[in-house]
Amino acid sequence: MSEKEKKQSKNISRRSFIKGVGTGTVAATVAPAILVGNEKTAEAQTDGAVDSAKIQLNINEQVYEVDVEARTTLLSVLRDGIDTAGDNVDLTGAKLICDRGECGGCTVLVDGKPVYACMMLAMDAQGQQITTVEGIADGNNLHPVQEAFIKHDALMCGFCTPGFIVSSVALLNENNKPTIAEIKEGLSGNTCRCGTYPFIFDAVETASQKM
Numbered sequence: 780m781s782e783k784e785k786k787q788s789k790n791i792s793r794r795s796f797i798k799g800v801g802t803g804t805v806a807a808t809v810a811p812a813i814l815v816g817n818e819k820t821a822e823a824q825t826d827g828a829v830d831s832a833k834i835q836l837n838i839n840e841q842v843y844e845v846d847v848e849a850r851t852t853l854l855s856v857l858r859d860g861i862d863t864a865g866d867n868v869d870l871t872g873a874k875l876i877c878d879r880g881e882c883g884g885c886t887v888l889v890d891g892k893p894v895y896a897c898m899m900l901a902m903d904a905q906g907q908q909i910t911t912v913e914g915i916a917d918g919n920n921l922h923p924v925q926e927a928f929i930k931h932d933a934l935m936c937g938f939c940t941p942g943f944i945v946s947s948v949a950l951l952n953e954n955n956k957p958t959i960a961e962i963k964e965g966l967s968g969n970t971c972r973c974g975t976y977p978f979i980f981d982a983v984e985t986a987s988q989k990m
């Protein structure tokens with residue numbers, strides 16, 4: 780992580796924080812067998828062969844062209860990336876919390892699978908369909924998981940919520956009638972420091988009845 784990225788990660792602005800929480804309230808999270816990125820590819824690309832490149836990423840069905848270093852993570856592009864037209868990518872729903880693949884706050888879908896965006900290099904995400912919490916709803920129609928999180932008030936501070944919503948969607952896409960045990964297992968890759976787990980599990984159960 781560059782010095783600039785470190786400063787940015789430490790200085791989450793009030794605007795970004797509020798926006799992220801807002802996104803959490805209309806979306807939500809879940810992720811068990813979360814992928815943590817392609818480490819072999821990452822090693823190969825940081826081996827000196829490619830230091831930086833202009834790449835295209837398909838995010839929420841929109842193509843973004845961004846300049847990245849070999850070490851740039853997908854999460855960094857989502858939150859702080861600037862496309863070659865000079866526009867901010869500005870998809871701050873995925874949160875930078877632990878930055879080490881432990882909390883699930885940065886969970887996104889990559890080709891439908893939940894992935895920790897802090898553990899995936901941006902270069903490795905090329906050619907894959909990336910879906911962030913901002914892309915979960917169908918236009919103005921919230922996803923059943925998002926509706927259920929609101930119904931069950933399944934959040935407190937909301938910081939973990941986007942990750943839980945994305946993981947929940949991934950879980951229900953794989954198994955739309957999970958047992959409580961399967962829900963817990965499916966969301967075991969996400970952490971809520973406010974302890975809203977019972978409400979989250981109830982929300983996923985409710986959402987499953989609509990899917």
Ligand code: FES
Pocket residue numbers: 874875876877878879880881882883884885886895896897898
């Ligand atoms: S910020 Fe990626 S897993 Fe915690």
Ligand code: FES
Pocket residue numbers: 933934935936937938939940970971972973974975
């Ligand atoms: S609602 Fe605060 S960390 Fe989960």
